[in-house]
Amino acid sequence: MPSWIRIHVYADLRLLACCPAVDIARFDMSDACTAILKADSHRSALRRNAVSYFLMNNSGLPFHDSPKSYVSGQSAIMSNFQADTVATIASTLENTGVVRSIGNTPLVRLHRLERHLGLPASIEIHLKIEWVNPGGSIKDRTALSIIQAAIAAGDLDRGQTLIDATSGNTGIAYAMLGAALEIPVTLVVPGSASEERKRTLAAYGAHVVYSDPYEGSDGAIRLVRDLVTDRDHNYFYADQYNNQANAVAHYTTTGPEIWDQTSGRLTHFVAALGTTGTLMGAGGFFRHRGTVELIGVQPAEAFHGIEGLKHLPTAIVPGIFDPSLPDRIEGVDTEEAFDAARALARIEGYFAGSSTGANLAAAARLGSELASKGQPACIVAVGCDGGSRYLSTGLWELN
Numbered sequence: 001m002p003s004w005i006r007i008h009v010y011a012d013l014r015l016l017a018c019c020p021a022v023d024i025a026r027f028d029m030s031d032a033c034t035a036i037l038k039a040d041s042h043r044s045a046l047r048r049n050a051v052s053y054f055l056m057n058n059s060g061l062p063f064h065d066s067p068k069s070y071v072s073g074q075s076a077i078m079s080n081f082q083a084d085t086v087a088t089i090a091s092t093l094e095n096t097g098v099v100r101s102i103g104n105t106p107l108v109r110l111h112r113l114e115r116h117l118g119l120p121a122s123i124e125i126h127l128k129i130e131w132v133n134p135g136g137s138i139k140d141r142t143a144l145s146i147i148q149a150a151i152a153a154g155d156l157d158r159g160q161t162l163i164d165a166t167s168g169n170t171g172i173a174y175a176m177l178g179a180a181l182e183i184p185v186t187l188v189v190p191g192s193a194s195e196e197r198k199r200t201l202a203a204y205g206a207h208v209v210y211s212d213p214y215e216g217s218d219g220a221i222r223l224v225r226d227l228v229t230d231r232d233h234n235y236f237y238a239d240q241y242n243n244q245a246n247a248v249a250h251y252t253t254t255g256p257e258i259w260d261q262t263s264g265r266l267t268h269f270v271a272a273l274g275t276t277g278t279l280m281g282a283g284g285f286f287r288h289r290g291t292v293e294l295i296g297v298q299p300a301e302a303f304h305g306i307e308g309l310k311h312l313p314t315a316i317v318p319g320i321f322d323p324s325l326p327d328r329i330e331g332v333d334t335e336e337a338f339d340a341a342r343a344l345a346r347i348e349g350y351f352a353g354s355s356t357g358a359n360l361a362a363a364a365r366l367g368s369e370l371a372s373k374g375q376p377a378c379i380v381a382v383g384c385d386g387g388s389r390y391l392s393t394g395l396w397e398l399n
C-alpha cells in the first residue's frame with residue numbers, strides 16, 4: 001500500500017472530524033474510508049484534497065492501517081484535485097520549522113520510580129515526554145491540528161485573528177504557530193495563569209486578554225464568547241473545547257506514536273482532563289486496538305491548583321468529551337499531584353508540571369492496585385508539560 005493513499009485517509013479523517021455531525025472516536029480506519037466517500041455533503045472534495053496534499057508534503061504522521069476499501073475510492077477523490085488551492089494551503093504551512101518539530105516525542109520507562117513505589121517488574125510505568133515539543137507542551141499538537149483544519153476548511157482566512165480561551169499551553173502553541181505562520185492571535189487567559197505562561201505569550205507577540213483569576217478556565221471561556229459575539233467577523237474562534245480537530249490531533253499522532261513505542265503492549269492509558277482532547281483522541285485510537293483501559297484524571301476537588309485541568313462535575317463540560325469513552329476517571333488532590341511531580345524530578349531527573357504529577361499519581365495508584373491482584377501491566381501516563389513553566393508557583397516552593 002503506497003503511503004500517499006494512507007495519507008489521504010488520515011487527512012480526510014482529520015477534516016471529517018471537524019464536522020459536528022461526525023464523531024471521530026467512533027471511526028476505525030475502514031469505517032473512515034467508507035465515510036470519506038459519503039461525506040461530500042459536509043465538506044467539498046476540493047478542500048479534502050487540499051488537506052491531503054498538504055499532509056503528503058508535511059506529514060510526520062505514523063501510518064498503521066492498510067484500508068483496502070479506500071483504494072477503489074481514492075481515484076474519484078483525486079479527480080477533484082485543484083492545484084491552485086492546494087498549492088496555496090501547502091505553501092502556507094510546508095517548510096515551517098516549528099510545524100515539522102511537533103510530535104514524535106520520546107516514551108521513557110520510569111524504572112527508578114517503579115522501584116521507589118515498590119512495584120514488581122511486571123508493572124511498567126512509561127511517561128510520554130510532551131514538553132520536548134517546540135512550544136513546550138502536548139498542546140502544540142492540538143493547536144496545529146486546529147489551525148490545519150481551519151485553513152483547509154476555509155474557516156481561517158488571511159488577516160483574520162485566531163481567538164480562543166486557554167489556560168496557557170494551547171495559547172502558547174497558538175502564539176508560536178501564529179508567529180511562524182503570520183496569523184494574528186488573541187488569547188483569553190485566566191488571570192491566575194502562571195507568570196511564566198504570561199511572559200511566554202508576550203514573547204511570541206500574541207495579544208492577551210485576562211479573565212477573572214477566580215473563575216479559572218471557565219471564566220476565560222465565558223469572556224471569549226462575549227468578545228466573539230461582539231466582533232466576530234474579525235475572528236476565527238478556534239474553540240478548542242468543542243473543536244473535534246483537537247481530539248483528532250491525538251487520534252492521528254499521540255495515540256499511534258504510543259502504540260508503536262510500546263509495540264502494541266499498552267494495557268492502560270492515563271491522561272489528565274482539560275479540554276479532554278488527549279483522552280478522547282488517543283483513547284479513541286486505542287479503543288479500536290486490543291483491550292486498553294482508558295483512565296481520565298481530574299482534580300479531586302473543584303478548587304484546585306493543577307493548572308490546565310478541569311473538575312468535570314463542577315466545570316463547563318467540553319463538547320468534545322464523550323463520557324462513555326473512559327473506563328474510569330480518577331480524582332487526584334493538588335498536593336498528591338505536586339508530590340508526584342517532585343518525586344519525578346528527584347528520583348528520575350525529569351522536570352515536569354503538576355498535571356504530569358497528577359497523571360503519575362494516578363498511574364502509581366493503578367500500578368499498586370494491579371500488583372496486588374498479580375496482574376501485569378504496561379501503563380503509559382502523559383507528561384503534558386515541563387516543570388520550568390511553574391517555577392513561580394507553589395509547585396516548586398520547596399523547603
Ligand SMILES: Cc1ncc(COP(=O)(O)O)c(C=O)c1O
Pocket residue numbers: 139167168169170272273274275276277278279307308309353355356384385
Ligand atoms: C498542563 C496541562 N496538562 C493537561 C492538559 C489537559 O489536556 P487536554 O486538554 O488534552 O485534556 C492541559 C490542557 O490545557 C494542560 O494545559
